Amino acid sequence: MKKISLLLFIALTLSCSKELDINPTTSVDANQAKQSIDLLVTGAYSLIGSGPGAGGQEGALYGTDLLLNADLLASENYMQWRGTFNQYNEVSNKAISTTNTSITRMWRKGYGAINLANTILVSLDKAKESDRNTFKGQALFLRGIVHFELLRFWMEPSTNLGVPLLTQPTEDFAQIQLPARATIDACYTSIIADLTEAQTLLPAADDVYANKITAAAFLARVYLTKGDYNNALTSADAVISSGTYSLTGSVEEAFNGSSSESIFEIQQTTLNNAGTANDGLTTFYACDPSVPGSASRGDVGINNQFINLYEPADKRVTLLIYNGTCNKASVTSAKWKDPYANISVIRLSEMYLIRAECNERLSSSVGDTPVNDVNAIRSKAGATPYALVVLGDILLERDLELAFEGQRIHDYKRTGKQIAGVDNQGNPITIKYTDPQFIFPIPQTEINTNKNLAQNSYYH
Numbered sequence: 001m002k003k004i005s006l007l008l009f010i011a012l013t014l015s016c017s018k019e020l021d022i023n024p025t026t027s028v029d030a031n032q033a034k035q036s037i038d039l040l041v042t043g044a045y046s047l048i049g050s051g052p053g054a055g056g057q058e059g060a061l062y063g064t065d066l067l068l069n070a071d072l073l074a075s076e077n078y079m080q081w082r083g084t085f086n087q088y089n090e091v092s093n094k095a096i097s098t099t100n101t102s103i104t105r106m107w108r109k110g111y112g113a114i115n116l117a118n119t120i121l122v123s124l125d126k127a128k129e130s131d132r133n134t135f136k137g138q139a140l141f142l143r144g145i146v147h148f149e150l151l152r153f154w155m156e157p158s159t160n161l162g163v164p165l166l167t168q169p170t171e172d173f174a175q176i177q178l179p180a181r182a183t184i185d186a187c188y189t190s191i192i193a194d195l196t197e198a199q200t201l202l203p204a205a206d207d208v209y210a211n212k213i214t215a216a217a218f219l220a221r222v223y224l225t226k227g228d229y230n231n232a233l234t235s236a237d238a239v240i241s242s243g244t245y246s247l248t249g250s251v252e253e254a255f256n257g258s259s260s261e262s263i264f265e266i267q268q269t270t271l272n273n274a275g276t277a278n279d280g281l282t283t284f285y286a287c288d289p290s291v292p293g294s295a296s297r298g299d300v301g302i303n304n305q306f307i308n309l310y311e312p313a314d315k316r317v318t319l320l321i322y323n324g325t326c327n328k329a330s331v332t333s334a335k336w337k338d339p340y341a342n343i344s345v346i347r348l349s350e351m352y353l354i355r356a357e358c359n360e361r362l363s364s365s366v367g368d369t370p371v372n373d374v375n376a377i378r379s380k381a382g383a384t385p386y387a388l389v390v391l392g393d394i395l396l397e398r399d400l401e402l403a404f405e406g407q408r409i410h411d412y413k414r415t416g417k418q419i420a421g422v423d424n425q426g427n428p429i430t431i432k433y434t435d436p437q438f439i440f441p442i443p444q445t446e447i448n449t450n451k452n453l454a455q456n457s458y459y460h
Contacts (some may be wrong), residue, residue, distance in 0.1 A: 037127050037135050040120050044142050045209065047113040049266035049343070059279045060109035062266045062345055065102050066149050067406030068284060068300075073438055074409040076419050076431070078306045082328050083284065083299030094437040098444035098459055103153075107443050110150050111166060117143040118169035137201030141210045143167075144194030145218050151187045152225065152410050153440045156456045162187035164453070178450040188226050195219045205244075210264065213244045217263045217346050220354050225414050233358035236351040237367040239263065245348040251315045251381050254349070255334070256341040261348035268340050281336040281343065285404070287324020291337055298330035300404075307331070310400060314383045333404045349377050349401050357394045370394060377401050409438060 048061045059065055072081060072092040081092040087102040096103065120139035124132045143166075150163045164179040165187060182190070199215035217239045223232035239245070246260045253259050282291075287298030302321060310317040324330040336343075356373035359365055367373075374397050375385040381401075386393060398411055412419060412433050419431045431437075436458035447455055 037120055037123060037131075040116055040123070041135065041138050041209065044113050044116040044120070044139070047109055047116065048142065048146060049268075059281070060102075060105040061113070061146075061149070062343055064279055064281050064284070065106045067281065067343075067404075069102060069106070069153070070406040070409045071404055074412050074419055078303055078408065079404070080301040080303060081299065082301050082330060083297065085279070085299075088284075088299075094431075094435075096437070096441060098441040098447070098455075100441070100443075103440050104443040104445065106153070106440075107150070107446065110146050111164075113146050114143050114166050115169050117146075118166060122169055133201045134203060137198045137203075137215075138209055140194040141198040141202065141215055141218075144191045144198060144215075144222075147187060147194070148191045148218070148222055148225075151184070151191070154442065154456070155184050155187070156436070156439050157184065157434075158436070159454075159457060160184055161454060161456070165190050178452045180452040181454055188222070191222055192219065195222065208267070211244075213239055213242050214264045214346075216242075217351060220351060221346065224354050224358070225410060227414065229358040229361050232354055233362065233364070233366055236354040236358065239351045240348065240355060240367060247348055247352075247376060247380055249380070250319075252319050252334075254347060255320070255336075255344065256338040258342055259344070262342070262344045263348060263351075264344075264346045266343040266345060268342055280339060282339040285333050285336040286339075287326040287328065287330045287332045288322075288337060289326055291339070296326050298324040298326045298328040298332055300332055301328070301330035302332060302404075304331075306403070309396070311383050314400075315381045316383075316400060316403075335404055344405070347405075349380075350398075350407075352376055353394065353398050353401065356389070357391070357398075360389065360391050360394055413438065 049063050068088065069091050071079060072088055073094070075081065075092045081088050083089075085102075087100045090096045090100055091102065117139040120135055121143075124136055127135055147163065147165065155162045160183050161181045162184040163181055165182045166179065167190075195215050195218055198210070199212050199219070202210055202212045202215055204213075205211055216235050220232050220235035220239065223229070223235060245263055248254045248259050248261050254261055258265065283297055284299040286296045289296050307317060307321060320334045321331060322334050324332050352373045355367055356370040359367075359373075360370040371386050371389045374389050374394055377397060378385055395411070395415060395417070398407065402408075402411075411417070416433050418433060420428065436456065439456050439458065441459040442453055442455050446453055
């Protein structure tokens with residue numbers, strides 16, 4: 001079997017996969033085998049969340065960087081990075097070095113999680129037959145969403161370069177090979193195939209990991225990013241129509257604790273927690289020393305230009321944006337205030353907005369009308385309902401509802417929205433959404449090691 005890999009978290013992967021490295025002549029108890037794969041699944045989910053990881057790896061993916069960097073890339077008239085960590089300052093200023101530590105750890109930890117997912121897929125025969133579909137579904141789900149997240153940051157449309165697609169595990173150092181980047185279309189095909197199959201295999205409900213509706217929600221996000229509005233509409237409507245999740249009664253309920261509209265979230269515990277470390281979402285956003293366990297530095301401040309987009313009485317301003325009391329005294333977001341609250345990655349509100357956008361683009365009303373879907377979100381926030389909506393209203397509502405949740409730069413890229421800002425002299429400027437500075441560089445360590453790995457053109 002051919003093995004491919006990048007510079008991964010090989011030590012972690014090997015230490016986990018040794019539990020599955022069983023002599024074929026040995027009789028293996030089914031429960032023992034299942035537990036081993038259970039540990040691999042737990043390890044993969046841990047990697048996409050907030051740990052464990054030595055050397056500042058805790059927030060590499062959904063714990064911090066996937067969300068924070070997407071917003072910092074489009075920080076103009078939106079937010080300010082006030083902290084001392086230069087890797088985030090580079091992202092905010094669009095002056096990113098190929099040795100940026102945040103970007104390097106996103107790449108490495110992302111492929112580490114993909115490698116664990118692939119290890120699960122080639123080890124299914126060691127689990128009870130009745131459990132294999134569930135394990136396979138979890139592995140395909142994880143591989144699909146991580147490939148997708150990496151693709152959104154690194155794909156370069158002008159050269160049609162996506163990211164390397166890893167579909168086989170690396171189990172020892174001798175098996176490491178040097179893959180090239182796949183095309184963008186090939187990446188989407190692989191991601192959609194993984195999530196589609198995962199949806200058929202995952203359970204209808206799961207209290208800890210992904211279920212069928214979770215896969216459908218990510219498919220809606222993938223299809224929307226790809227510009228496939230028909231399939232995005234179908235997937236988003238399926239999530240809403242399932243009745244599995246419901247909009248919360250208030251804007252606060254959706255954050256700082258599990259809620260009825262949280263479709264996929266990253267569990268935070270005392271042992272697996274980025275927010276109590278030095279680089280979690282709550283570390284950077286929270287500015288309230290009264291919150292137990294939080295570093296509460298207020299490194300992210302919200303700009304008035306963005307706040308003024310809300311109606312004054314909108315509860316997304318009055319309850320989810322506050323004046324900090326830490327040493328930076330930032331105006332910041334209350335979405336990431338409690339370090340022990342689970343991190344919501346994808347919510348039902350987003351599905352309503354996807355359905356509204358796709359119906360508007362397609363001149364249809366599958367599930368409901370665009371105005372009713374948008375007003376369902378605005379009603380929760382106490383904002384004035386619309387009598388009718390156009391596409392611009394829906395996209396603005398995405399800005400308002402999904403603020404600081406890691407969607408901003410991806411929305412601006414896919415919709416062709418220009419980003420208004422100022423230059424170093426304070427003069428107003430407009431940055432085109434196609435500007436290559438919005439694309440991350442392949443980490444220099446990967447370029448140095450893999451001669452087949454093409455760098456994005458802006459960083460040559």
